[in-house]
Amino acid sequence: MIFDRNSLRGGNLYMDFIERWLGIxxxxxxxxxxxxxxxxxxxxxxxxxxxxxxxxARGFFARK
Incomplete structure (x- = not known):
């Protein structure tokens, strides 16, 4: 298993795209x-x- 800084801190691996793309x-x-x-x-x-x-929404809620 490979650990990165987010997995070691318990961060969300899928919510760090700015960090990966821009390096900040x-x-x-x-x-x-x-x-x-x-x-x-x-x-x-x-x-x-x-x-x-x-x-x-009108069509969906109009049905009964």
Whole structure:
């Protein structure tokens, strides 16, 4: 088994892509910056596809 700095600290190995890509750690390796970026992407997608989401929700909840 190979250990890196995150596995030794109990950090999340999947939430350190900024550290791996850029070689810097803006959030000290806790993953909060990556989580914020993921939340921003989801919010932007929700805004872009708002009409489709609402159409789907109306059709889905109209069924009985």
């Amino acid at each position: 750690s803006p959030d000290s390796g806790d993953g909060s910056t990556e989580a914020l970026y993921l939340l921003a992407v989801v919010a932007i997608l929700a805004l872009v596809f708002h009409k489709r989401i609402m159409q789907f």
